[in-house]
Amino acid sequence: MTTTGKRFRAKVVLLDLDGTLVDTAPDLAAAANHVLRKLGREPAEMPVIRGFIGNGVRELMRRALCLTRAPTEAELDEAMVDFGAYYAAHLTDHSRVYPGVAETLEALKAQDRRIVCITNKAGTFTEPLLDTLGLRPHFDLVLSGDSLPRKKPDPLPLTHAATHFGVQPETALLVGDSRNDTEAARAAGMPVACVTYGYHGDQPVAELQPDALLDNLLELLDILEHTPHERDFGKV
Numbered sequence: 553m554t555t556t557g558k559r560f561r562a563k564v565v566l567l568d569l570d571g572t573l574v575d576t577a578p579d580l581a582a583a584a585n586h587v588l589r590k591l592g593r594e595p596a597e598m599p600v601i602r603g604f605i606g607n608g609v610r611e612l613m614r615r616a617l618c619l620t621r622a623p624t625e626a627e628l629d630e631a632m633v634d635f636g637a638y639y640a641a642h643l644t645d646h647s648r649v650y651p652g653v654a655e656t657l658e659a660l661k662a663q664d665r666r667i668v669c670i671t672n673k674a675g676t677f678t679e680p681l682l683d684t685l686g687l688r689p690h691f692d693l694v695l696s697g698d699s700l701p702r703k704k705p706d707p708l709p710l711t712h713a714a715t716h717f718g719v720q721p722e723t724a725l726l727v728g729d730s731r732n733d734t735e736a737a738r739a740a741g742m743p744v745a746c747v748t749y750g751y752h753g754d755q756p757v758a759e760l761q762p763d764a765l766l767d768n769l770l771e772l773l774d775i776l777e778h779t780p781h782e783r784d785f786g787k788v
């Protein structure tokens with residue numbers, strides 16, 4: 553773990569999904585490659601697709617198609633129908649919860665913190681994915697890429713979650729893995745920790761200058777202040 557030595561109040565803990573809670577890259581890559589093959593195009597290597605995750609599945613598919621030829625919006629619309637059907641049927645064939653995640657979520661709950669999942673993944677995939685992997689009961693609120701008018705790197709999902717629980721953004725904490733997470737947090741005035749194992753392309757995650765770096769989500773528990781929170785909610 554590398555941290556700046558800061559401790560965070562984190563009355564509300566917001567967690568990114570893909571690359572932070574769950575390694576979803578194998579099933580996302582399989583869905584994208586299913587579409588590429590169907591269109592007679594060359595499938596892409598897993599690490600290449602992995603670098604496309606974080607801006608929602610439509611952007612992932614667009615970038616996968618661009619490897620051979622940029623699609624028109626109509627072509628992309630059609631590709632997304634096939635992508636959606638395949639991905640919905642194979643959401644958790646190979647996707648796995650990262651080590652330390654379930655234990656961390658349980659500990660956060662025991663400390664009376666509110667727990668939010670904030671992802672750019674479409675809600676139609678987020679809910680069944682969290683359900684199947686047994687994570688859904690841990691969350692007090694789930695915000696997907698299409699839950700609100702704007703998604704990360706826009707600060708809206710973060711400020712929405714803070715307002716929902718009646719806390720100031722600076723007393724919450726986002727944990728994510730990519731530039732979308734750090735940019736959204738900075739714009740919201742919220743501290744941000746990054747996991748080092750997630751999807752951040754070729755760029756070392758330290759270059760995103762998060763307030764803390766975590767090699768395992770359990771390390772989050774070491775950087776939180778332990779003060780009672782129950783009476784704080786709703787008093788912005």
Ligand SMILES: O=C(O)COP(=O)(O)O
Binds near residue numbers: 571604607608670
């Ligand atoms: O790109 C996606 O579909 C989701 O990405 P996120 O969970 O890391 O926000």
Ligand SMILES: [Mg+2]
Binds near residue numbers: 570572728730751
């Ligand atoms: Mg992510």
